[in-house]
Amino acid sequence: MKEKIKNILSEMEAAHHVKIIYACEAGSRAWGTASEDSDYDVRFIYIRPKNWYLSIEQKREVLEIPVTKELDMVGWDLRKALVLLNKSNPTLLEWLQSSIVYYEKDAIVNELRLLSRSTFSAKTCLYHYLNMAKRNAKGAFNSPNANVKLVLNVVKPLLACSWIEKYHSIPPNELQHFIDGVLTPSPLRSEIDELLANKLKKVEEVKREELIATQEYVAERMVQLSEYVKALEEDRENYTEALDQFFQSTLDRVWD
Template identity: 45%
Template sequence: MLDTIKQKLLELEADKDIRILYACESGSRAWGFPSPDSDYDVRFIYARPVDDYLKINEIRDVIDLPVNEVLDIGGWDIRKVLKLFLKSNGALYEWLQSPIVYRDDHGFAEELRQLMPKYFSLRACGNHYLAMALNTLHNDLQGEQLKLKRYFYALRSALACKWIIERQTVPPMEFNLLRVLVDDLKFQQAVDGLLEIKQVSNEKTLVGPNAVLSDWLKTTLDNCKETIGTVASNHQQTDELDAIFRKYILQ
């Protein structure tokens, strides 16, 4: 599959007249809880020829390939990426930390990684993860039969919010790095039990409610709602990002 993904990226560069600056895995395979039939969620950042940025009409800043059962490939234009970086977009900050990287041969991603501590807004991204976790809890984790993967979506988002509040830093992307925040043995045993099921089950697998994890989610998210407003927000100027933009569209 690695060869297929790399070939698709090369074809995209030729077909769309773009230069891919960075490409990585963004879904459950990168988070650390894939199922045997999990697809590959490939995300990339690209730059167009400089003349494309000097037109009166705005150019489209997203490229998506048709999704199939195996591959989900999509990318964002560098200008869109830098605007989202300034806003502490949670998905983008995760891409830059992905443990599975398909292309990273221009130095662009590393330049942004170096700036993450300066530009990251604890409050903005904390609210992002809090909203994701609450939405999943209220809409997907109610009833007698629940999608197993939704438990992990809620847990990962809740842990990321908890990390932001307690550690005051950019949360890691990987689930196993986030779960170290919790020292409750019953919680860890419950998580391990669901991970064992997920490793041998398909994406549609249903499970019954887990009281330990459901209670932990409710308590943790209630605490996050009470405290997220106390963490720092962050507003930076665009000068450094403007310089990066100019550098990579002129290469």
């Protein structure tokens, strides 16, 4: 599949006259929660020739291929990515943290990762992950049997919040890193370990009564984190000048 993905990326470069800077996995495979038949969620960043940007026309800044059962592939123009990076967009930060990279222009992407650490806003990302957990939690524990994937989709963003609270840095993608980084041995840790094991084995549901510690954790952490993020000082700065310089230099490096 890796070679197939690389071939599609090359075909997209030729068809759309772009240069791909970075391509990675962004779904369950990047999170370490995929089963053997999980699909591939490929995300990439590309750049167009200089003249494309010298226009008064508002142009589309997204490329994608038709979604299939096994492959979902979406790319963002570098300018769009940098606008979002200036806002500490958590989705883009996750892409740049992916441990599954299909392609990257090393020097450019390393510089991009350094910029992401500068633009990182704990408050912005905390709100993002906390709201994600709240949305997913609405249907997670409403029946005698709990959906394993849905519960993990509540737990993972809460652990991401805990990572930010503890380390004041961009959280990793892999659920196992969250578990190791913020949880100590406990009934909660045991339940989450078992949930992850079940997900990898394609077990879809477990009895809700087996998740007592998890349910308590979810309820308590949502209250705690809601108070914490409200009290957190705004930490966003504007890095437009630095990002403009990076964008202009990347245009020169890629196309000249």
